[in-house]
Amino acid sequence: MLILSREDVKRLVTMPEAIALVRDAFRDLSAGRTQSPLRTAIEVVPGEGTTLVMPAYVPSAGALGVKVVSVFQGNAARDLPTITSIVCLFDAETGQPVAAMDGAYLTALRTGAVSGAATGLLARPESSVLAVIGAGAQAVTQAAAICAVRPIERVIVTARSEASLDRFRRAIAGDWPGLTNRLETTLDVRAAVRAADIICTATTSRTPVFDDADVRPGTHINGVGSFTPQMQEVPAATVARAIVVVDQVEPALEEAGDLIVPLNDGLIGRGHVVRELGQLADGEVTGRTSDDEITFFKSVGNAVQDMAVGRFVFEEAVRLGAGQAVTL
Numbered sequence: 001m002l003i004l005s006r007e008d009v010k011r012l013v014t015m016p017e018a019i020a021l022v023r024d025a026f027r028d029l030s031a032g033r034t035q036s037p038l039r040t041a042i043e044v045v046p047g048e049g050t051t052l053v054m055p056a057y058v059p060s061a062g063a064l065g066v067k068v069v070s071v072f073q074g075n076a077a078r079d080l081p082t083i084t085s086i087v088c089l090f091d092a093e094t095g096q097p098v099a100a101m102d103g104a105y106l107t108a109l110r111t112g113a114v115s116g117a118a119t120g121l122l123a124r125p126e127s128s129v130l131a132v133i134g135a136g137a138q139a140v141t142q143a144a145a146i147c148a149v150r151p152i153e154r155v156i157v158t159a160r161s162e163a164s165l166d167r168f169r170r171a172i173a174g175d176w177p178g179l180t181n182r183l184e185t186t187l188d189v190r191a192a193v194r195a196a197d198i199i200c201t202a203t204t205s206r207t208p209v210f211d212d213a214d215v216r217p218g219t220h221i222n223g224v225g226s227f228t229p230q231m232q233e234v235p236a237a238t239v240a241r242a243i244v245v246v247d248q249v250e251p252a253l254e255e256a257g258d259l260i261v262p263l264n265d266g267l268i269g270r271g272h273v274v275r276e277l278g279q280l281a282d283g284e285v286t287g288r289t290s291d292d293e294i295t296f297f298k299s300v301g302n303a304v305q306d307m308a309v310g311r312f313v314f315e316e317a318v319r320l321g322a323g324q325a326v327t328l
Contacts, residue, residue, distance in 0.1 A: 002323040004101035004313065009109070010175070012316040015141075015148045018113035018309050019120070023281050025058055025308035026117070029248060030278025034058050034304050038251055041228075048073045050228075056303030057092070063311035065089040067103050067303055071227075073204065082136055083107060087310045097328065099314045103306070104137065106313070110305040112141025114277070115200060115222040118245060118297035120149040121280050122287045123220035127197035128153045133189060133209045133233070134202035134225055135159035135168035142200040142222065143183075144176045156184045156192040190214050201225050201233040206257075212237040217292040227300045229260045234296065236262035242296035243287060244268075245275045255300045 004012075013021075028034045036056040043050050049072040057064045069085035076082055085103025090096060119127075127150045132139050135157055143155050159165050165185040172179050186192055193199060193214040201209055203225040212235040215221075221242070226233045239262045246252035252259055253273060262268045277297065279285045288295050317323045 001097050001326060001328065002099045002314065002317055003326055004099060004317055004323040006102040006105045008317060008322050009102055009105050009313050012313045012320070012322060013109070013309060015109070015113065015116065015144050017312065018109050019116040019145060019148060021308045021312055022110055022113045022305045023117040025061070025304040026114070026247060026276070026278035027281050028058060028060055028278070029302065029304050030276045030282070033060065036302050036304050038254065039303070045072065045074070054301075054303035054306065056307045058304050058307050058311070059092070061308045061311050062092045063089070063307035064092040065307050065310060067107070067306045069103060069107055071204070083138070087306050089307070089310055089314055099310070099317070099323075101310060101313060106306060106309060108137040108141040110309045111138050111224050111299070111301065112145035113309070114247065114299050114305060115142055115224060115297065116145030116149045117281070118222060118277055119146050119198060119220060122245065122295040122297060123150055123198050124218055124288070124291055126151070127220065129196050130155050130198045130200065131192040131196035132157045132200045132202065133192070135164040136202060137171070138202040138224060139200070140168065140171045140175065142202050142224065143172070143179060146198055146200065147179055147182070150198065153182060154184060154195070155179060155182045156186060156195060158186050158189045158192045160187070162187070198222070203233055204231055205233050206231055208235040209233050211235065215294060217294070219294055221294070221296045223258050223296065223298045226257050227255055229255065229257050232257040232261050234258045236265060236267050238294065239296060240267040242294040243275075244273050245277055245280055245287060245295070245297045246273060247277050247299045247302050249273060249276060251300050251302065252298055256298050258298055
């Protein structure tokens with residue numbers, strides 16, 4: 001089997017390729033052509049450390065595997081990544097293991113890619129100002145993905161501390177140097193949101209990270225950070241007045257505090273959350289119908305993303321002779 005490092009994964013797949021791969025994977029997911037059971041969450045350190053186990057099978061890509069991802073908030077104080085992960089792939093005909101690869105970069109890449117796919121379908125074509133709230137690994141690829149699908153002139157990144165913004169600037173310079181001339185950083189969330197055509201939230205906040213009143217008409221929002229019922233990045237009032245699209249309805253309603261809170265408060269009904277990204281990509285449902293509408297894509301993540309992108313990486317590695325072959 002092949003062992004593939006972060007640098008291998010980074011070299012073997014581009015953001016535009018990842019966007020196309022996840023868009024197709026979600027089309028298969030919505031059409032019932034994949035298998036991806038609800039992920040298992042193990043709360044290792046209550047409120048601070050969670051490990052998620054996410055299996056999936058995407059027949060059209062020949063992609064079978066499992067991802068294990070850990071989100072440990074305390075790692076920031078240890079100067080360690082908050083998110084760590086590994087992706088294991090298996091041969092879909094024999095079940096034999098064929099690859100194990102770094103999942104942290106893959107997770108960030110595919111999470112950015114799904115926002116890129118949603119933004120390409122929902123944001124106004126002329127959108128030129130992006131506000132990213134959060135400054136971790138997920139935030140970096142949000143910026144890269146949105147810049148791949150819209151003519152972004154300003155990327156305004158906001159976080160709670162200058163230290164976080166410094167790390168973001170270094171990450172952009174290292175992985176996406178072509179974005180540095182568009183990058184602005186600030187601690188002023190309100191100013192960033194008020195200027196934005198597109199907003200991406202990539203935090204693990206338990207309270208909304210911006211005010212509904214600051215969102216301009218026509219804004220598109222991607223919410224990718226929160227993944228439990230207790231987390232909430234987007235104000236309930238914003239969700240209530242937005243056209244909502246999710247990666248998959250059932251997991252979103254089980255896991256996304258951004259949706260669960262307004263549902264429990266009676267601000268929206270279940271009928272407000274019926275559009276899936278795959279259906280939108282296939283033209284089965286409508287998204288934006290006017291320039292003034294607010295659109296909101298909520299993703300809690302699905303392993304079909306990891307398997308589709310991971311299988312592509314593996315096939316490229318075989319083709320190019322990349323990675324390290326090992327015998328178990």
